[in-house]
Amino acid sequence: MDNIKLGEKAGTNLTELDREKWGGLLILGNAPTSTGDGDKVGQIEGIPADEPYGIYGGDNATDNSGTLCYVSIRHGGALIGEGNEINGLTLGGVGSGTTIHHIEVVSNLDDGIECFGGTVNIDHVIVAYQGDDALDIDQNYSGTITNFYIIHGGDTDEGMEIDGPEGSTYTTGKFKFIKGTVRSNDGKGSAADLKSKAQGTIENVAFVGYTTFAKVSASFNTDCTDKKDAYLNAIGGDLVVKGCEFVAATDMYRVYSSSACLPTDYQANLVNAWAANGNTKPAAATKGADVTAFKSWSWTDIKGLIK
Template sequence: MKKFFLSQVALVAFSLLLIGCSSDDNDPIDVSDDVDPVDSVITGQITEDITLTNDVIWTLDGRVTVVDGVTLTIDPGTIIKALPGQEANASVLIIARGGKIQANGTSSAPIIFTSSTDNIELGQTAGTNLDENDRGLWGGVIVLGRARASLSGDAPENQIEGIPASDTNGLYGGTNDADDSGAMNYVSIRHGGTLIGEGNEINGLTLGGVGSGTTISNIEVVGNVDDGIEWFGGAVNSSNLLVWAQGDDGLDIDEAYSGTISNSLVIAGDVSDHALEIDGPAGSFQAAFEIDGLTLIGNTTTENGEYADFRDGALGTVRNVYATGFKASADVELDNNEVSQNFLDGLITFENWVLNGADNTIFVEKVACIENCDDNDPNNDVTEEIIILDPTFTERAANWTTTGTSGGANTGVFSWTYASAKGAF
């Protein structure tokens, strides 16, 4: 097994690799001439440009970081298997601010991130021993940039969740909304979400302060413990996204993300929570997202399976949605007076929702507890008052909802995915 320890500990060995694999110190490293078709291990910091080729199954060992000024290129059809790691050292790929990933797969040769226990082999797009219910077997993929995020206290930057505060490569945020972190296209991320601390898991794909110069398209996340994909601020546009059987939320927006998410499909699993969880700005900077073209497929067995939760001053638009298969108690909720006021002010809007097996009554205004909230006696709670009246939020939802059996995303673009091969939709 050939190991690449891309860290200061192995700087000398890595320098020899550079000499052997490239005639020009400025050229990316093409390791294909220097490896046998057996597993190769990557660990630590990647401090020079490197290309992962599809004739090798690569192993991600621990926290692997592409640092500022370095590009990681991944060829179409490449398989990366990740070891589980432990807690803060869970196996995860981080693209730090100023680093880049160029992971451009194709529909016939997607790039696959999966667990080291997956028996998938070279040339395959799926193994046989794992399914969508195998979660938390490694970390996930984190891309960080220098675009704006609305942070608590108007801080200029923040540490991304899932990465220890001592690792400054986990910082995101800045002032460049056009920041370029590279491209991810036709990438499948499977079986991630390792628990790194109490209530703290890694998302399948985390995008923190990622700018609009970055390409995020044709992404699949399957069987992640936490959220499928989460945006923390940033302005990157994201298209053709599929999330299946996540343990928490399908698509999660925070900190004034201002991009557009187009043509997405979220398929609930047996333990999934909300298909959408939308939070607003944490600081004074405000910006609005747009979701356009979305299909939500629920099920009747998920205990907490809901359509969507809008919280904490959410700002944005959700249009052209088709939803089917949810249990009768599932809802689209405005969580408190703050987000309800945003709705009244036209800052959160809904357009063209087609519902199969439901109607406008799924849209519900809720109120927050404001006093006696932690005394373990719900009868003693003092709550806000409903503020959307005459007509109510539910009544107004009749303006943007219809019943039907089609609409939302163009699901035909997901024929390349693992979820499609397994008949998930």
């Protein structure tokens, strides 16, 4: 266990490699979420399906789940049942009336922060050394995350994993990720996986230290006709990456598919679609998060891990 004492901001015995010491924090609200065809509510990930307290979602976009600020969530992700991993911070159907800012998630076994639908805005976020994805949004989360800093090692999956609507309800909202730094400290993992009909905007973000940067998913029917996915949204203007820096990248973004149907011209189509968006491949980052927002209170800063 953590040897932190009352009045201290960090203990001395745990490192960024220590995970699964406890569960995590879940907040469930009544804001819109696209969980399935005709469905307005869902059962949150990490809570067994037969437990009614895991229900989230509704019709109230401005739903208020309270205030969460200057909170550091550390060394979590313990399983509460087979296949039920707990994220550091899970937000299910949380509305825009909720106040969330200055949040840190450190060394969680699963995702750092995962939003299942909802409209809540989140400011000043730091996620460090998660086991899966740092920021994961699903079910058409349509809020804004501003000033975020992500750093991870090679046992991480993605810096960002972004999905769109899963059903026919609440399909019009779009996410925004504005002003952030996403960094791999060893070149492993990928910066962002844009998939499953992702729709929204990533703007003024610096991606640093990767060999695989942004991946954009294309899907196909059995006859190789296009099925709606992130690629079609990018071509159609519903998924936008602009003003971002892909530091020392060969390819800023790549189209991928699990299907053999992927046409050879889709990569060029994506590059052309985002060509005028001001994305660059500098030798060093000039944009990114304002890390002064994390000074003195965050574990990541106290341990000297912000680069």
